Amino acid sequence: MTGPIESVRNLARLFAIARTLARHDALFPLELAGVAPPVIWAAKLVSARDQPGRPGERLARALQELGPTFIKAGQLLSVRPDVVGEEIAEDLANLQDHLPAFPAAEARAAVERELGAPISSLFSRFEDKPVAAASIAQVHLAVTSDGRDVAVKVLRPDIEETFRRDLDLAHWLAAFAEQARPSLRRLKPVAVVENVRAWVALEMDLRMEAAAAAELEENFAGDPDFRVPAVDWQRTAEHVLTLERITGMPIDEREALLAAGHDPDAIVAVAARVFFQQVFRDGFFHADMHPGNLFVDAQGRIVAIDFGIMGRLDRATRLIIAEMLLGFLKRDYKRVAEIHFEAGFVPADRSRELFTQAIRSIGEPILGKPLAEISLARLLAQLFRVTEQFGMPTQPQLLLLQKTMLVTEGIGRSLAPDINMWQLAQPLVEEWAMINLSPPARLYDGARHAAEIARRLPDLAAKAAAIVDETAASGFRLHRDTVDELVERQSRARSRAMRWLWALATLALVLALFALAD
Numbered sequence: 351m352t353g354p355i356e357s358v359r360n361l362a363r364l365f366a367i368a369r370t371l372a373r374h375d376a377l378f379p380l381e382l383a384g385v386a387p388p389v390i391w392a393a394k395l396v397s398a399r400d401q402p403g404r405p406g407e408r409l410a411r412a413l414q415e416l417g418p419t420f421i422k423a424g425q426l427l428s429v430r431p432d433v434v435g436e437e438i439a440e441d442l443a444n445l446q447d448h449l450p451a452f453p454a455a456e457a458r459a460a461v462e463r464e465l466g467a468p469i470s471s472l473f474s475r476f477e478d479k480p481v482a483a484a485s486i487a488q489v490h491l492a493v494t495s496d497g498r499d500v501a502v503k504v505l506r507p508d509i510e511e512t513f514r515r516d517l518d519l520a521h522w523l524a525a526f527a528e529q530a531r532p533s534l535r536r537l538k539p540v541a542v543v544e545n546v547r548a549w550v551a552l553e554m555d556l557r558m559e560a561a562a563a564a565e566l567e568e569n570f571a572g573d574p575d576f577r578v579p580a581v582d583w584q585r586t587a588e589h590v591l592t593l594e595r596i597t598g599m600p601i602d603e604r605e606a607l608l609a610a611g612h613d614p615d616a617i618v619a620v621a622a623r624v625f626f627q628q629v630f631r632d633g634f635f636h637a638d639m640h641p642g643n644l645f646v647d648a649q650g651r652i653v654a655i656d657f658g659i660m661g662r663l664d665r666a667t668r669l670i671i672a673e674m675l676l677g678f679l680k681r682d683y684k685r686v687a688e689i690h691f692e693a694g695f696v697p698a699d700r701s702r703e704l705f706t707q708a709i710r711s712i713g714e715p716i717l718g719k720p721l722a723e724i725s726l727a728r729l730l731a732q733l734f735r736v737t738e739q740f741g742m743p744t745q746p747q748l749l750l751l752q753k754t755m756l757v758t759e760g761i762g763r764s765l766a767p768d769i770n771m772w773q774l775a776q777p778l779v780e781e782w783a784m785i786n787l788s789p790p791a792r793l794y795d796g797a798r799h800a801a802e803i804a805r806r807l808p809d810l811a812a813k814a815a816a817i818v819d820e821t822a823a824s825g826f827r828l829h830r831d832t833v834d835e836l837v838e839r840q841s842r843a844r845s846r847a848m849r850w851l852w853a854l855a856t857l858a859l860v861l862a863l864f865a866l867a868d
Contacts, residue, residue, distance in 0.1 A: 360522050361389060367416060368393030374412035375401040383527035383539070406434075406441025413445060418485035418509060419516035419546075421447055422553075425659075426546050429753040431731055433542060443753065447484045454478035457490060457504045464587040471495060472585055476502070486553055486658070491595060499595035500582055501655075503556060510554060517547050553658040556591035562657040563593065569632045575620040576652045596653045598645030602764045612650050614765040620652055622771040625758055626778045629751065630668050637661040637750050640757050641764075661750045665786075666693075671751075672783040678729060679776060681717060683710045690737060697741045708736045726772045727755035 364386060371377045372393045380390050401408050413420040427434050428442035458469050458476065469476055473492045480488040481501070486509055490502045524539035552558050560581045567578035585592035599606050601621075604614055628635035636643075638659040645653045663671070670693050677686035687706040690696045696705060712732045716724060730752040762771040 360519050361386060363519050364523065365389050365393055369397040370416055371409075371412045372397035373399055373401075374408045374415070375399055376405065376408040376412040378405060379409065383523065383531065386526075404437065404441055406438035409438065410442055410445045413442075417512070417516075418449065418506070419513050419520075419550075421445060421449075421485040422513075422550055423520070423546050426542070426549060429749045430542070431735070431749070436731060436735075439753075440756075443757070449483055449485055451480045451483040451488055452506055454480075454490070456507050457488065460504050460507065461502065461590050464590040465585060473500075473502075486550075487556070487591075492592075494582065494585070494592075498582075500585070500592050501579075501595045502585070503559075503591040503593070505554060505556065505589040513547075513550050513554070517543060517550070520546070549659075555588050557586060557588055559657045560586045560591050560593075562660045565634060566628075566636065566654070566657065566660075569628070569634065570624075573624075574651070576624045576654075577647075578654055578657075593655070596645060596647065596655065598647040598653055600641050601644040601646055601652065602641035602761055604765055607646060607765075610648075612646055615769060617646060617650070617652065618762045618766045618769055618771050619774050621758065621762060622774040623778065624652065625755075625771075626775045626782075629663065630672060630779065630782050633663045633665065633668055635661045635663075635751070635754060637754050639754055639761070641761060644761070659750075661754065663751065667748075669783075669786060670695075671748075672779055672786070675726065675779060676783055678713050678717065678726075681713060683713060686713075695737060700740050705740055708740070709733075712736060724770055724772065725756075725759055727752055727759050730755065 364380075368377065368380055368390050371380065375398070377390060377394060377398075401411075403411075410424060413424040424442045424445045425447065428439050428445065431439040434442070457480070461472070461476075462469050465472060472495060474495055474497070475493040477491045480490050482489040485506075487503045487505045490504065492500050492502050494500055520543045521540065524543045527539050528535050560583065563578055564581050567580060570576050570578060579594035579596050582592035582594070599610065601607075601617065607614055607617070625635070625639075636654055636657065636659075638656060639654070643654060643656045645655070647653050670689060674686055674689050677683070677689065684706050686709050687702055690705065691698065691702060712729060716729045716732075730748070734749065734752065759771065762769065
């Protein structure tokens with residue numbers, strides 16, 4: 351419960367924020383939330399100005415001025431068109447994540463404190479001027495004591511306290527908005543704030559980013575066309591990340607790439623393949639693939655940096671997405687609709703015919719365009735909006751995937767305007783789906799599912815027994831016949847699961863023997 355002193359402090363901070371928003375003519379989020387109208391009215395009275403640009407552009411400028419927490423909040427909202435609308439989400443996607451640099455002396459002190467050694471023993475050279483300064487950290491180039499060129503990312507001083515204070519205020523405002531405007535509860539403002547808190551907590555532990563970089567590097571080990579800088583784990587800690595230094599030119603500089611002898615069409619083909627492999631093969635993808643994080647080196651390889659925002663998709667979700675995209679590309683709208691019902695994305699009581707009609711209304715306007723103009727990212731964005739109208743809960747990872755697809759499409763079009771990268775990726779998706787949706791693959795998935803059920807049965811039985819014991823201890827007793835029936839049902843369920851497991855394993859063995867015989 352917020353006390354009176356904290357409430358006054360929050361109101362004062364809210365007024366300062368509202369003044370900044372008013373100066374940029376971007377008060378509409380607070381007005382929509384309906385929190386503390388007198389504070390918003392006062393801010394508008396003393397600071398309101400007419401500013402050029404769309405609402406999302408004005409909001410992005412205001413968030414940039416408000417600082418690190420608000421920049422990160424804007425980035426998160428850029429993948430939530432269900433919350434802010436598609437136009438504002440697109441404008442927030444262009445929010446520049448940069449701030450003035452903090453002093454090099456503080457960066458050096460942080461490195462020594464985190465790594466527990468004098469900087470002179472860690473690096474033979476450490477450049478004072480950072481090459482990048484973002485909302486959470488800044489990057490200094492250096493040479494290690496054993497002669498390797500590296501980039502050292504250092505967290506901003508006191509950044510954790512700044513985020514904690516701002517997010518506490520955001521949580522207070524979100525809870526206030528849910529009470530003041532019940533209609534906003536469907537957007538789950540408190541949950542959005544907590545998503546930001548969880549996201550930022552991961553980003554501020556640079557060991558997590560190091561682990562993400564290492565995993566992506568491992569996934570593409572030996573790939574001749576895509577690489578990830580290696581992590582220097584001995585010079586990495588919670589607030590310091592040291593990576594192999596990379597050189598190259600930004601991936602969207604078409605003329606510079608041509609002048610250097612690189613083939614933009616080939617680069618787009620590699621980008622399409624790498625994106626497909628990250629999403630479908632690995633289920634682990636770089637979710638911040640803007641041109642500032644992708645370079646082309648002298649050998650023509652794509653090199654990725656900045657692994658603070660990554661996405662994960664489990665196998666079941668990858669299968670759903672692959673079948674869904676193939677259904678759209680083949681204009682099999684009935685199958686696309688069926689996939690949503692089979693996956694449980696749309697409640698079973700909704701009309702399949704009406705949902706199929708809605709799917710067709712999305713696909714035809716997009717797929718009817720010339721191939722170079724087809725945008726699967728926009729198709730997914732419209733699909734998510736329609737499915738929400740039919741009761742589909744928000745899927746944050748799918749929204750992150752859609753945003754990543756949109757950025758990747760933009761890079762592809764800037765490099766090779768006449769090529770549609772999804773056409774390049776389509777055969778890869780079809781081959782992957784054919785293999786992973788084949789009867790043997792489905793059999794394998796069924797066996798894994800049965801094994802997982804069998805593995806969990808003892809835990810479920812123990813929990814059931816604990817519930818019975820607690821119920822009995824509370825004075826409410828189940829009839830002995832009821833207890834016996836529960837035990838018998840558990841035993842039957844275990845037996846069924848084991849029979850299915852053995853049957854599936856036997857069938858898999860038979861199929862394997864037939865395959866070997868051929």
